[in-house]
Amino acid sequence: MDRNAFDRALAALRASREGPVPFDIAAAFRSDPARFEAFSLRLDDLLIDWSKTAVDHAVMGRLAELARAAGVEERRAAMFAGEAINTTEGRAVLHVALRAPAGAGFHAEGEAVMAGVHDVLDRMAAFCDSVRQGTLVGATGRPFTDIVNIGIGGSDLGPAMATQALAPFHDGPRCHFVSNVDGAHIADTLNGLEPATTLVIVASKTFTTVETMTNAATARTWIERALGREAVGAHFAAVSTALDKVAAFGIGGERVFGFWDWVGGRYSLWSAIGLPIMLAIGPARFREFLAGAHTMDEHFRAAPLLENLPVVLGLIGFWHRVVCRYPARAIIPYDQRLARLPAYLQQLDMESNGKSVLVDGAPAATATGPLVWGEPGTNGQHAFFQLLHQGTDVIPVEFIAAARGHEPELETHHALLLANCLAQSEALMKGRTLEEARAQLRARDLADAAVEALAPHRVFAGNRPSITILHKSLDPYALGRLIALYEHRVFVEAQLFGINAFDQWGVELGKELATALLPVVQGKRGADDKDASTAGLVRYLRTSART
Numbered sequence: 001m002d003r004n005a006f007d008r009a010l011a012a013l014r015a016s017r018e019g020p021v022p023f024d025i026a027a028a029f030r031s032d033p034a035r036f037e038a039f040s041l042r043l044d045d046l047l048i049d050w051s052k053t054a055v056d057h058a059v060m061g062r063l064a065e066l067a068r069a070a071g072v073e074e075r076r077a078a079m080f081a082g083e084a085i086n087t088t089e090g091r092a093v094l095h096v097a098l099r100a101p102a103g104a105g106f107h108a109e110g111e112a113v114m115a116g117v118h119d120v121l122d123r124m125a126a127f128c129d130s131v132r133q134g135t136l137v138g139a140t141g142r143p144f145t146d147i148v149n150i151g152i153g154g155s156d157l158g159p160a161m162a163t164q165a166l167a168p169f170h171d172g173p174r175c176h177f178v179s180n181v182d183g184a185h186i187a188d189t190l191n192g193l194e195p196a197t198t199l200v201i202v203a204s205k206t207f208t209t210v211e212t213m214t215n216a217a218t219a220r221t222w223i224e225r226a227l228g229r230e231a232v233g234a235h236f237a238a239v240s241t242a243l244d245k246v247a248a249f250g251i252g253g254e255r256v257f258g259f260w261d262w263v264g265g266r267y268s269l270w271s272a273i274g275l276p277i278m279l280a281i282g283p284a285r286f287r288e289f290l291a292g293a294h295t296m297d298e299h300f301r302a303a304p305l306l307e308n309l310p311v312v313l314g315l316i317g318f319w320h321r322v323v324c325r326y327p328a329r330a331i332i333p334y335d336q337r338l339a340r341l342p343a344y345l346q347q348l349d350m351e352s353n354g355k356s357v358l359v360d361g362a363p364a365a366t367a368t369g370p371l372v373w374g375e376p377g378t379n380g381q382h383a384f385f386q387l388l389h390q391g392t393d394v395i396p397v398e399f400i401a402a403a404r405g406h407e408p409e410l411e412t413h414h415a416l417l418l419a420n421c422l423a424q425s426e427a428l429m430k431g432r433t434l435e436e437a438r439a440q441l442r443a444r445d446l447a448d449a450a451v452e453a454l455a456p457h458r459v460f461a462g463n464r465p466s467i468t469i470l471h472k473s474l475d476p477y478a479l480g481r482l483i484a485l486y487e488h489r490v491f492v493e494a495q496l497f498g499i500n501a502f503d504q505w506g507v508e509l510g511k512e513l514a515t516a517l518l519p520v521v522q523g524k525r526g527a528d529d530k531d532a533s534t535a536g537l538v539r540y541l542r543t544s545a546r547t
């Protein structure tokens with residue numbers, strides 16, 4: 001990081017933003033007929049349009065200067081070179097190797113990784129083929145009809161999101177996902193299933209996560225009770241980096257799939273953590289998913305800064321968060337099958353960039369990662385879009401949609417979906433003035449007093465930024481490419497903030513306190529050493545649980 005150059009570029013950006021005349025996005029379109037072409041990029045059928053944000057050529061140029069000063073290119077090279085860029089954990093960050101062809105020469109801290117990556121992929125494929133073809137069966141000889149993936153965070157969100165996204169490609173067993181330690185989750189999931197035809201995957205990078213271990217033990221008891229203790233081995237598989245702990249749990253050999261400490265949990269769906277995805281769509285389609293991500297990796301690695309999709313997305317993210325000071329961003333897929341994408345991106349983005357210290361431990365110099373949230377459109381329109389259009393905070397929106405749906409017989413649905421998607425970004429930008437609101441009301445023959453009373457409620461400030469991401473169709477390749485786009489965007493923003501995107505110390509304190517609180521909640525220990533609120537809450541819970 002060249003701090004002086006960075007600070008100069010940031011000061012220039014802030015000055016341009018705080019100038020006497022606020023940037024008017026709609027006016028920018030009127031004065032520049034080529035604005036869409038200038039502020040959109042394509043990679044094959046993937047299109048990113050950020051022309052409806054408050055940037056011009058000068059801002060983009062300064063953002064590129066900022067990226068250079070922050071060392072984005074050097075840091076990107078270091079990641080691809082397998083250097084230990086996750087400094088607080090002393091690890092390389094090499095999820096890009098997981099989707100690279102066997103001949104790619106990736107090394108993690110000098111050690112060649114591709115043979116291991118493809119060995120696991122091949123073993124996963126053989127395992128999935130035998131489950132899908134019914135040659136690998138349960139203890140009673142019946143084929144598996146249902147898979148229950150037990151994991152949480154990165155060991156759940158990615159596979160759950162991708163499996164749902166790729167529903168039109170499912171031709172394997174049904175996949176279910178249990179993450180929450182709340183017994184309701186596993187109880188409701190196992191309720192509809194038959195132990196004899198269920199395969200349980202325990203997915204945990206560390207194989208110590210209390211939620212996952214608790215749910216795994218409950219699933220084991222469920223199998224044992226129905227089929228006997230000796231049946232357990234036939235109904236479990238595991239995915240982890242901690243192979244010794246997997247063995248201690250009692251899952252062995254052919255059914256254990258490893259990965260490596262250079263794969264972060266939230267970057268792990270490309271590894272064996274993707275086993276449920278592969279079971280659902282088959283090995284060939286899973287490889288298409290990897291190929292889509294690899295295409296984005298190659299683009300990210302080579303394209304110049306302002307022609308580079310993840311870089312541009314990261315620069316606009318930084319512009320919105322640090323220069324415009326917007327606290328959040330909304331991710332709105334106009335694609336019901338991407339319903340879990342916002343939740344997935346919450347972990348990817350907020351666990352990566354929700355930090356307050358720089359790589360060297362000094363306090364963060366700027367705001368860091370925004371609040372990330374969202375729901376599919378059009379549902380969101382009938383829930384929280386009110387706030388996006390008329391609330392007092394500006395929240396940039398990222399719209400995602402496919403030109404084609406998977407239901408050709410339901411074309412009208414898809415046309416309506418797309419019309420709504422485009423209408424929302426148009427409305428956010430254009431808004432409605434007081435005069436326009438009055439004119440609309442007058443056209444309804446309302447009395448002047450009523451017009452004046454109602455018009456202010458119908459004003460939309462407009463000039464609210466959005467980005468639109470389009471692709472041809474949501475297939476495995478396109479999904480892989482889309483996720484990799486967001487992964488690298490998070491990387492770019494982290495370099496601009498100056499933080500380490502690959503650790504997650506912020507989740508530790510709560511875990512430690514929960515461990516200490518368990519015996520208190522169970523009544524095995526008193527709450528005397530707790531603050532009055534915690535002690536009072538424990539008292540209430542213990543009393544109410546008994547009466």
Ligand SMILES: O=P(O)(O)OC[C@H]1O[C@](O)(CO)[C@@H](O)[C@@H]1O
Pocket residue numbers: 152153154155203204205206207208209212265266351504507
């Ligand atoms: O795969 P594991 O080790 O069970 O961890 C699950 C999740 O827990 C976290 O460590 C956060 O608590 C995530 O980073 C991770 O994805």
